[in-house]
Amino acid sequence: MKKINFYILLITLFSLSQLFAQKVLTLEESKQLALQNNAKSKNSKLEIEASRKIRKSAFTNYFPNVSAGGFKWSAEKGLFDIDMQGGNLPVYDGNPVNLQNPTQFAYFPSSTISIWKKGTIGYINAIQPIFTGGRIIYGNKLASLGEDVSELKDKMTEDEILLKTEEQYWLIVSLEEKSRTINKYEELLNRLLLQVEDAYKSGIVMKNDVLKVKLKLSEVQLNKSKLENGRKLAAMAFCQHIGISYDSSLVFKDELEISDLPQSYFVDKNEALKKRVEYSLLEKSVEAEELQTKIKRGEYLPQAAIGISEMYMKFDESKKRTFGMVFGTVSVPISGWWSGSYELQERSIKEEIAENNFKNNSELLLLQIEKAWQDLNDAYKQYLLSKESKSQAEENFKVNEDSYKNGISTVSDLLEAQALLQQTQDQLTEAKANYIVKKTTYLQVTGR
Template structure:
């Protein structure tokens, strides 16, 4: 009996252990998958990583790429105008009646004493061509088109270059926008750390002031003033957290990532950013005018309109073309409308002389477009010159602010250290300590803003100069 009970208990224990093993196995697999998923949902991204993702996923850049392809094939199509055109034609024609080459009755007039006679033809001249089949091959080769084909090819070549330039401009816009969003996230991430440090300092001070109140060396007003500052700091912390979340969403959208994805940027972990390369930028207006895609685009547009002007002028000139072909017909006329396919070749020159008064209006409109494009180019150069000078001034101003912020930061750190020591020793009032905390927060925040301003000013100056980022 004991043996049966032991076997029974052993079996149930084995089943329970097996169940628990499976349960832990499933939990382990689930935990591994969860970690794997978490690892994929969060990633460390550098500035170059964000640029690559933005370039790969930007819709406007993809549109510009397709527009470049369109311009390429249009240029190929324009070149084909130099080549002969071949065509084949086939036709079938159904007629209601046959053709009679002779009348039904032939009348012979009277000659001398011989009277006139009428002789019936009895369908001798009847030809059955009620079913006609026609086939032909033809070749057309332009010889002189007034310069239209050459001008059209120049227009399409410049149109392709224009499409490439516009794509390059779109690429620069994408990179600049991505860089600005990246540094905005870095700025807010640094401010989040700063706000958290500020709140931690105030919490420590709140704890200290509460103890001092209990010991009778601080008043209730001192406690309340610290707690008011603490509440303000916590509110500011929430605002920074919300701003950082929105900035991450915007950067993710630019990079083609899920907006809820929590990526960490490489420069978030840096205490201080390297701005030496940004400070070393030397502005040059001539460089900007030679490199800017906007200037190149307007230069190509001006060439395009000049080409259209030449096309409009070609409308006044005669056009000469060569034609050759071979035609088959059934019935064929070579052997009395024999019902067999037969044919022959043909050669010819075609000359067209235009007499349209509308061509003058076309030419004048093309000239006006050329003038407009030239004025737009001149206006663009003036605006670019102003933009380069403005961005150079902004970068210089940002550099000065950064230098001043570093000096202010040193003083604010030292002031806070002395204020904390004096507060602990009871020789500095609460209001002075809170003022030192506020100055410390402001100095650190100004340095963060100054660093990011230098970065952004350098980005916009490089963009205005037409340099690579």
């Protein structure tokens, strides 16, 4: 007796260890893992960071542009030659009277002086833009707009990841539900096989009835194997999607349950449209074209800047010199106005294209919302029909089972009733999963 209790204790401990070893995943946990680990989500966050760097880079254009440089050389001969003609030079004899009419002269021979044979030049400049046609201001706005777009795209990426997570999660849950259904079906067939074999031995039924049950059982076992393989592949794909290692003992906790009517999720599509990320992106695209037009227009406006410069110079054997200066610059791109007028016309056309795309795609988004609403209602109707079909199949099976026990119906009738029951149960499982996914889709396309 003590030995039996010991074995029972061991079995209990083993079962508990297996239970605690299992990793349980809820839908919300899966979503969080997907957002943290999915490669698309990571890249989307990096895109936001990159756009922030661009915005910060654009902001530096408000500050002076500082540059420094220098040049040093040593030439074979001077860069410039100064020729000096020779001749008699008057000599001052100390008498002021003789300055106008000198009587003494000194001969000066002709010569050539070579200068700048070697030298060093260095400078540092700081130029502050005063007016650039608004290009710096609009460039910063465009960079900020780019950051906003990156954040909106990140939200779209999150929505896509979450929707895919739900689709894959409920697919696995539905496959597990089908597995339970086919296991019950297999149990029914096994019990039926025992009954038919006993009846055959007693001479009540023909051997053909036994073969029919065995054939159906083989078919179910094959489908069961396919279902298990499909569930394994789906779980592996799901683990890759949420960024965790595949574990055959993984348990999906949430169940397929429908408690709310579609009407509880309904919102006006025109109000929902403005909450859509895609709608915001369309608005940003129009704004971006307008900013690019303003930047292009600024290229053909006068440009003004002020600056300071400090220079260092030393030539040949002369002393070094340093000096500073303040300067201003103004440039007017006169020759560019002709071609610029056509480029501005091009920008105007692109703005119009962006407006047309905004209108057209907004209408498509409204159609998408309407379709998602219809799909949600159709999915709920399919769920109700599947639920009713299952109830009818259960009643049909019960009638055929009683009839078979009373010898009224055949094995074929009972097998058909069993197969119909399994089919309607699977259809109900699919309808539940489809409704839940359609609900999530509708919530997403309405900005929720």
